[in-house]
Amino acid sequence: MDVQDFNFVREMVRSRSAIVLEDEKNYLVESRLQPLARREGFVGIAELVTKLRSNGFSPLHGKVVEAMTTNETSFYRDVQPFEALRKVILPELIAKRTGTKQLCIWCAASSTGQEPYSLAMLLREHFTGLATWDVKILATDLSTQVLEKARAGCFNQIEISRGLPPPLLLKYFDRQGPTWQIKESIRQMIDFRPLNLIDSWPAMTTMDIVLIRNVLIYFDVQTRKTILGKIRKLMRPDGVLFLGSAESTVNLDDAFGRVEVERTSVYRLR
Amino acid sequence: MNALIIDDSRAMRRVLRRIVEPLGFAVTEAGDGREGLSQLRAMEAVDLILVDWNMPVMNGIEFVHAVRADTKRRDLKLVMVTTETEPMKMARALMAGVDEFVMKPFTSDILVDKLRLIGAGTF
Structure with missing residues (x-):
């Protein structure tokens, strides 16, 4: 994933959810956004980010933030x-x-x-x-x-x-x-x-x-x-x-x- | 710590062995319930048994009944690892004395977590 695209996504996620994505989280952003990009009909992450850049906050921005929030959980977690x-x-x-x-x-x-x-x-x-x-x-x-x-x-x-x-x-x-x-x-x-x-x-x-x-x-x-x-x-x-x-x-x-x-x-x- | 793995599938026995050996269990294997019982008689101490349900000769539930009838082995933990997911059958297994139920397919962390939750060994 392109550094500038990563930085753009990182800043957007931080401003919307306050979740801080460190430099080494590039792989995480890629693995979470690749399926979303495909689902939304984009060729890849680059095209998805281009779309994000061209608009103000849209439902698509919301979906990206959602994709980046961790949802690991289990019943009676940690007992x-x-x-x-x-x-x-x-x-x-x-x-x-x-x-x-x-x-x-x-x-x-x-x-x-x-x-x-x-x-x-x-x-x-x-x-x-x-x-x-x-x-x-x-x-x-x-x-x-x-x-x-x-x-x-x-x-x-x-x-x-x-x-x-x-x-x-x-x-x-x-x-x-x-x-x-x-x-x-x-x-x-x-x-x-x-x-x-x-x-x-x-x-x-x-x-x-x-x-x-x-x-x-x-x-x-x-x-x-x-x-x-x-x-x-x-x-x-x-x-x-x-x-x-x-x-x-x-x-x-x-x-x-x-x-x-x-x-x-x-x-x-x- | 000693574990007995009973499953008619050699591949599944290997999968289970690879999960529990790193936890510190010495593993003995058996291919059906009857072989499991004779292995169990030959073992001095057993901490954990992982047993399949559907097996030839003697199935898992018959095996569990036989083990739980032996009052000297009350402390050992019995985990059924099976494709059976019918609630009635699961209830039957629990009533027979199974401590935990792992549905196939499963991931190694699910089995390890369940072993930890029931206090099977110390790891």
């Missing part, structure tokens, strides 16, 4: 955060909320839905008392394409093989030929909505738990600070924040303190 939720965080919060019987959870980069569905199954499986509560799981992602897939709740064999214990697969999914469909009772627990973390956010309810895992690493320092600051304002004083295992609030937002729970780090407001 420990879900153990922390099951054993400590949720029992504590539920005990504190018995007056209002309200619980709000936000998966801020839900990708194709495995994280919010894992949460919903965890609630259904281990916290049956919540059936009479007002529990909201908000799942947002930048990419409308992956949100559509998440909302459909339909997963192929490889996807359901990643992290999902067979008893939960049998209990909460229906097999439909080669794919597995999440049951409607789980699907309807989640509100899927598009949200670009670097744009202005719509009015949102106050959150008890926020999961924004393996997202901040893609942003520059200033953007990480801005996003964490906005999350802080959305969280209840006793709320809990989950980041990816390689991420931290240290040197970004001192209002958060790190706490070790079930061999994973969570962040609470000081």
Whole structure:
């Protein structure tokens, strides 16, 4: 891929999503844009970039940004955060909320839905008392394409093989030929909505738990600070924040303190 | 750590061996359930069994029942690696005492993750 084309795509992706593509990510841009170029009827990436240069922001620009955002995910990814939720965080919060019987959870980069569905199954499986509560799981992602897939709740064999214990697969999914469909009772627990973390956010309810895992690493320092600051304002004083295992609030937002729970780090407001 | 791989396909046994050996398992192979049982009797300690469902002589589910009937071998982890994806059949395998279920085709990271999740060995 031509250096100038790479720089153009890099700058566009950075300005739209704040995702920083280092020099050595040339191969990644190429591997993600080649299929998109073909799908959109261009001979190659060069022709696609020429088209991008000739217009202001268009749906095609949006598709390029979407193609560059990483969507790696799995059910119960990393295990420990879900153990922390099951054993400590949720029992504590539920005990504190018995007056209002309200619980709000936000998966801020839900990708194709495995994280919010894992949460919903965890609630259904281990916290049956919540059936009479007002529990909201908000799942947002930048990419409308992956949100559509998440909302459909339909997963192929490889996807359901990643992290999902067979008893939960049998209990909460229906097999439909080669794919597995999440049951409607789980699907309807989640509100899927598009949200670009670097744009202005719509009015949102106050959150008890926020999961924004393996997202901040893609942003520059200033953007990480801005996003964490906005999350802080959305969280209840006793709320809990989950980041990816390689991420931290240290040197970004001192209002958060790190706490070790079930061999994973969570962040609470000081 | 010892693993027993039971599959009537030699190619599949080789694939599985190449995945679990680097994790530190010493591998023994068998071509069907009955051969698997006699191998198992000859082995002093077994940490993990990877077993196919559809095999001649004795199939995987009969093998699992036989192994789980032996109370001395309760700690070993049993993983069924199979093309069977019928929910009823999967439920049958779980009830028979399978710890995990890997559907073919699969990738090596899926199998390794599942082994880690069920605590098969220490790696």
